Amino acid sequence: MGLNELIFGGMAVLGIVVFMFVGRFRANRSQRDRADRLKWTAVDKGHSAQKKP
Amino acid sequence: MANRTALQTFGRSGNPMFRGNAFQPDATFGETDSTQRMTLAGAVNKTGILLVLCLVSAGYVWNQFFQSGGSGAVKGLMMLGLLGGLAMAMVTIFKRQWAGLTAPAYALLQGLAMGGISAMFEMQYPGIVIQAVGLTFGTLAMLLLAYKTGLIKPTENFRLMIVAATGGIALLYLVSFVMGFFGSSVGFIHSNGLFGIGFSVFVVAIAALNLVLDFDFIEAGAEQGAPKYMEWYGAFSLMVTLVWLYLEILRLLAKLRSR
Numbered sequence: 436m437g438l439n440e441l442i443f444g445g446m447a448v449l450g451i452v453v454f455m456f457v458g459r460f461r462a463n464r465s466q467r468d469r470a471d472r473l474k475w476t477a478v479d480k481g482h483s484a485q486k487k488p
Numbered sequence: 489m490a491n492r493t494a495l496q497t498f499g500r501s502g503n504p505m506f507r508g509n510a511f512q513p514d515a516t517f518g519e520t521d522s523t524q525r526m527t528l529a530g531a532v533n534k535t536g537i538l539l540v541l542c543l544v545s546a547g548y549v550w551n552q553f554f555q556s557g558g559s560g561a562v563k564g565l566m567m568l569g570l571l572g573g574l575a576m577a578m579v580t581i582f583k584r585q586w587a588g589l590t591a592p593a594y595a596l597l598q599g600l601a602m603g604g605i606s607a608m609f610e611m612q613y614p615g616i617v618i619q620a621v622g623l624t625f626g627t628l629a630m631l632l633l634a635y636k637t638g639l640i641k642p643t644e645n646f647r648l649m650i651v652a653a654t655g656g657i658a659l660l661y662l663v664s665f666v667m668g669f670f671g672s673s674v675g676f677i678h679s680n681g682l683f684g685i686g687f688s689v690f691v692v693a694i695a696a697l698n699l700v701l702d703f704d705f706i707e708a709g710a711e712q713g714a715p716k717y718m719e720w721y722g723a724f725s726l727m728v729t730l731v732w733l734y735l736e737i738l739r740l741l742a743k744l745r746s747r
Contacts, residue, residue: 437615439615439618439619440615440618442622443618443619443621443622443623444618444621444622445622446622446623446625446626447618447621447622447624447625447626448625449625449626449629450622450624450625450626450627450628450629451536451539451625451629453629453632453633454532454535454625454628454629454632455532455536457629457632457633457636458528458529458531458532458535458632459528459529459532460528460636461528461707461710461711462635462636462637462638462703462707463636463637463638464638465638465641466635466636466637466638466641466707467707467711469641471641471643471644472643473642473643473644473647473701473704473708474644475704475705475708475709475712
């Protein structure tokens with residue numbers, strides 16, 4: 436195994452480990468509690484209106 | 489164009505997988521308990537499953553390629569992967585409830601294509617695939633950390649910028665693809681000159697920033713208690729972005745190596 440495999444293979448393994456571990460935690464409060472946060476639900480009003488009784 | 493109008497015109501997401509009504513509960517959602525709702529851990533685990541499936545099928549094609557000594561033996565598998573993967577992606581986008589079945593199928597099929605493409609690059613530039621894999625997952629981890637700590641804060645303008653850039657790149661690739669049928673192409677996209685490399689760097693950056701939208705989508709889905717199948721949908725959208733990022737990094741490295 437060469438240096439190339441060691442460095443980049445290690446980077447890949449570390450990246451996956453970080454993703455699998457950090458991904459489980461909620462984002463920082465400063466990320467979640469802000470006014471300009473993306474609204475993924477604000478949408479297709481027609482669709483929402485249909486759902487209303 | 490005002491932001492509001494532009495968002496309505498182009499849609500609200502940088503990723504085609506994220507329609508605005510992504511978390512719209514289905515008719516029975518109100519009656520389900522908390523174990524039937526999306527969680528961060530669930531989305532992460534499912535992304536892990538999709539990565540393993542993709543790796544398994546990619547490994548199979550990779551081995552076939554090097555055992556047979558060329559792309560001839562795996563061309564059929566690659567085409568199956570490309571076309572089947574596209575079909576599965578379309579089904580997943582329009583039928584989110586089926587994501588538990590279609591997302592793993594997408595990962596397996598996409599792996600067939602990725603394995604073949606990677607093997608071709610590896611034969612031409614030995615060692616390039618492990619570099620691209622390392623850089624892809626390195627980017628994933630760094631951007632996840634930047635997102636979780638609040639270093640990168642996606643806003644509507646951020647999303648609009650990513651939507652516009654992603655759409656522009658897709659259009660350019662489509663034009664180049666169509667021109668290919670007439671024996672021509674958009675030259676700088678494939679060139680290894682400074683402009684071609686600059687273009688690749690730009691595309692890699694846009695692909696990477698799409699990851700931030702993926703993270704925010706998953707975070708918001710878990711917060712709002714989206715249905716359980718959205719874990720598969722979130723994992724699928726991450727996979728789509730990762731596959732794109734990997735391919736673009738591979739192309740960038742190949743351009744650098746060919747100079």
